[in-house]
Amino acid sequence: MSTTEPSTYKPDIPSDPVAQTTANIHIELTPNALDSLAATRFVRSPSAGATVLFIGTTRDTFNDLPVSSLAYTSYAPLALATLHNIATTLLAKHALTRIAIIHKLGECPIGEESIVIAVSAPHRQAAWRAGEEALEETKKRAEIWKLERFEGGDGVWRANRDGVMGVKVGEGEGAA
């Protein structure tokens, strides 16, 4: 399911990053440009022989339609808790050394980083697998929403689980 937003819509986003950091987990939601090097530095460790870094950037099309801009909004306290839960689970499951998950909030220009995931582990197999799983779990569960604005049209709230074009919200809108 997704619905449309008028082109004037401005998402409500925190002006400062919100983060949760422990010795081996760093979770952050930020309106600032994502720093993949900082994520890499956080997970690097002499006990880890492998570091895997994933950088997700925003695409300029959806089903061949040109996307002109994107914005992310979030239920920040719940998203932080969910991402921390994902990180804790993967840390144990794959015996990771460290993990960092950082997601962009607010306007995200096309072609720029929207998500950075870095994981480190003693050996490469665990790091590869955990990196992929961290991304898939985040896309499935983190309470973050993407608004895609199409050229010459309104915005559409995307839903990762259906991958189809949204349906317009019509009558009844704002009825209270």
Add this chain to the structure above:
Amino acid sequence: MAASKAPAGHFSILYFAAASTFTSKATEHLSAPVEARDLFSKLEALYPGIKDKVLNSCAVTVNLTYIDIYGDEAPDLEMVIKEGDEVAIIPPVSSG
């Protein structure tokens, strides 16, 4: 994003993504208590059409914990949303 503190006898409700579009609000205060089973019909009365178009594909949290109110046998139908609680309508997510 964070709701302002609800006045006496009310709870806060947060709307995200499509739910925010439909209500034209990010947050508001509604009168408490409400049984969880009545939450969607209460919202439907305020925003006709919201149940079919938005709520049926949304999850619900109360104080940052998901509740299960889908179907006649759902475990949290009798839960009571109390004064001061923070309820959120969670549409299908789309990070990444």
